[in-house]
Amino acid sequence: AIGGWMGALLGQAADIELSAVARGATLQTLQLNGLQLTDASGSRRVQVHAEADPARLGPQDLVIIAVKAPALEGVVSNIGPLLGADTLVMPAMNGVPWWFLHGRNDAWAGHALRSVDPHGRIAQAVPPPHVIGCVVHASCAMLAPAHVKHHFGQGLIVGEPNGTTTPRLQALVTRLTQAGFQTTLSTHIQKDIWFKLWGNMTVNPLSAMTGATTDLLLDDPLVREFMSSIMLEAKAIGARLGIPIDQAPDDRHAITRKLGAFKSSMLQDAEAGRAVELDALVAAVLELGELTGVATPFARALMGLSRVHSQVHGLYPRALA
Known part of the structure; x- marks a missing residue:
């Protein structure tokens, strides 16, 4: 949905030729009728x-890569023909990316995160010089x-992995802003990624396991305490990585309550029987904890419980690590 929303906004510009790789009913509809966007201003x-190949x-x-994390390796296996010498690749996805x-x-420079790229195929398919980091603050379905139905939020945060402000990044920010996004140029995109992850790494798997909406999770003091404990572990990892979080867990809970x-x-993926993004949201945090020497007992418990639940329901096919 996020990819469709982004494509629709960009595609409204007269000087942009919008292309899409799709399959099945989506491909057929795109070829016959184009991409439809419904938002507050209408449809x-x-x-x-659109092509399959x-x-x-x-x-x-x-x-723009806007797929669920479990599908990423398969998607980028065919990305080669789309990449020219100066092509920018901007993943618009949740969780910790392979290039983090x-x-x-x-000492951690270029470390390959096996939790999200176990075979190194993603990094091989998308060489680092092509990557632009992106954090999306929007809700679509x-x-x-x-x-695509756009519910709320227009925010995009974009940045170079090395934190520099390059001409290509500035040009991209200008283009995205012209298309209607509320675009922020970041000089530390990993920090922005980590801050977003800090909230949804607990809410997402707990809601998928319980079927509860976020308000019900936060209403239970034991669940809220469990979430806060995990967030403190992630906060400690961020501090070791040089991406500190200034807020306390309760500050983030207050935002979620809104x-x-x-x-x-x-939860929506689980209800629809789609594979869940446990690796990018939780397993990667465990790997970074091991890398930085931060103990993560609460996050490990979350991963174990979520993994078993997801495997029982056919939502997490990977073998146990």
Whole structure:
């Protein structure tokens, strides 16, 4: 849904040729009727060149990857034809990305995160120089194939993995802003990724396990205490990595409460029988804890419980680590 929303906004510009790689009913609908976006201002369609084979599209200026983390390795296995020498690849996804430790100048520089890229295939398919980091602050849903409903939020935070402000990044920020996004240029995109993760790494798996909306999770003092304990572990990891979080868990809980009876994306995935993003949201935190020497007993408990629940329901196919 996020990818459809982003594509629809960009595709409204007269000088942008919008392309999409799709399959099944989505591909058929895109080819026949284009991409439909419904938001507060109404409903409109955008023409898009959609193909199942990326080779039929050729090199692009910008490739936005907006898939669930379990599908990423398969998606990028065919990304080669889309990449030219100067192509930007901007993953618009939840959780810790495979490139999270790229651009550093310390002992952890370039460390491959096996929790999210176990075979190194993602890093091989998308070389680091192509990557632009992105954090999305928006809520969207698919009403039907190639029909996106935008609920709220227009925010995009984008940045180079090494924190520099490059001409290509500045040009991208300008283009995204012109398209209607509330775009922020970040000089420490990993910190922005970590802060978003700090809230949803607990809410998402707990809601998927229990079927509860976020307000019900926070209403239970034991669950709220468990969430806070995990967040303190993640906060300690962030401090070791040089991406400190200034807030306390209760500050973030207060923000989450403002969403009301909100269904997390992982709960929606679980209800629809789709694979869940446990590796990018939780397993990666455990790996970073081991790397930085921070104990994560509460996060490990969350991962174990979530993994068993997801495997029982066919939502997490990977073998136990």
